[in-house]
Amino acid sequence: MTEAPEFAFIARHFRSLAGPGALGLADDAAILAPPPGRELVLSADTIVSGVHFLPDDPAETVGVKLLGVNLSDLAAMGATPLGYLLAVSVPGTLPDDWFAGFARGLAGMQARYGLTLLGGDTTATPGPLTLSLTILGHAAPGAALRRNGARPGDGIWVTGTIGDATLGLACLTEGLADPTGHLVERYRRPSPRLGMALHGIAHAAIDVSDGLVQDLGHLCRQSGVSARIAAALVPASDAARAAGAAFLDRRLTGGDDYELLLAVPPDRVPALLDTAGAARIAVTRIGVFSDGADGVTVTGADGAPMRFARAGWSHF
């Protein structure tokens, strides 16, 4: 009697990614001793070919992106990565060696961020490649960052630069120039902003996945505050700046940046700069939270509020 084909597939591509609790990916479930005295932080994100990534994106970068977007959720909670489960729904038309590249992308992220594969599921689908990942992290009790803690007077801070990823997508689908390749790299390889010790520094956090304006709106709604930011203060890479002012709207509302948006009270700014500097992550103050339910106001170069056709992306 031979093994069912998914067992050989799993052994070929995924067994080398598995950690000790994964039981060789050969049992009904994984077994994990949670770190004593810590809370677990759990999130799930699915990416679908043609919806969240391009069908001709390199397999390795799809692995990077899948773990990147999930690690970004842990970063937004201030959690430390522990492990993940991976459910893949595979169309019959996808060549087997696609998964060799995909697993290489996962392996690189595992090594960089210190987590291992715990388990998962492999199934066929008549639809597009669908990759669903559940990530586990841990944090000290009560230390996980939430979306609902921003207070009037807190500064609005972002990590890194905003808008590169959506411009990278425009390079791939609309012919925008990308002479250095920086924008496409940012679209394909998110860098989750793990490594800062934000507990006791940030009152609230969210990762910028669906667009800066929309995700800032989530923070406002969950916290019961309003936000005012200045477009001129939103950090842009040289490559994004080169795209010109015509792309400003897009930068502020496009998705896939996976930077962090933080609410930081003025007296914690020195501590923020210390931990960001230690993690070599750039942070920039772009505005301030205030009372009220006015949502997000973005002031343009003339000081007047900008208007957007849409605040961000929805993949639903």
Next chain:
Amino acid sequence: MTEAPEFAFIARHFRSLAGPGALGLADDAAILAPPPGRELVLSADTIVSGVHFLPDDPAETVGVKLLGVNLSDLAAMGATPLGYLLAVSVPGTLPDDWFAGFARGLAGMQARYGLTLLGGDTTATPGPLTLSLTILGHAAPGAALRRNGARPGDGIWVTGTIGDATLGLACLTEGLADPTGHLVERYRRPSPRLGMALHGIAHAAIDVSDGLVQDLGHLCRQSGVSARIAAALVPASDAARAAGAAFLDRRLTGGDDYELLLAVPPDRVPALLDTAGAARIAVTRIGVFSDGADGVTVTGADGAPMRFARAGWSHF
């Protein structure tokens, strides 16, 4: 600024399923304090419309099936359910009220088996409805049942009856008669065999998801033993028996039963019968494990080994 459409969708259908750690399904991740002194048991299973369930299966039973197949993995490990994350990829053609029925199915299983929704993801797909669930349970350290512990001389036991679900599928797709509706119910509503205290009783366990012969083969390979069972001893429901001898092969190799297959040494049989009786779960001895790498032998009514066109199902 209005919320993105997936937030209203999540609030409408899933928020009432959420437990305390889910943070109202409104944050980047869930926070869970693991039960002190316990190990976590983690598994993921995806079901795809047209592959694992029929597109016209009632939405409520799809919810029952999705949680049922995942709870069955916990049952096979001897673990107690804790919570789950749910990733749904939704085709645009599916009416919104489908999810009301689906959530009812989940809610019923939550109440029955004592777990809550922790988090997840909602996304669009151009493909079929794809439902991916990651389940968390817990067990005493070292107590989780594995597939690799069966020893020569252990009896081979199964819970419940075998073959109903695959005959139920035949009723729905091939016109097999199902006068009582029992077979279709068994296909659509698996009953995960939680509730027995199998630690110290069973040397190994697996759930019968892909077919009795194939899943018994997994136990043999993982444990390094062979198995011999008698077809006549494999328990069948009255409804399955009524389908006649022509369906014997199908019963032994069809999937979706979600019964447990256990390796139990002779001296632990009284304890097995006690815990199964307390949980009101029928258990039946169908054969014995032995030395060697001969895999699974099924003896027919004439005492000769049966031959099967295939040992079980693969959805890959």
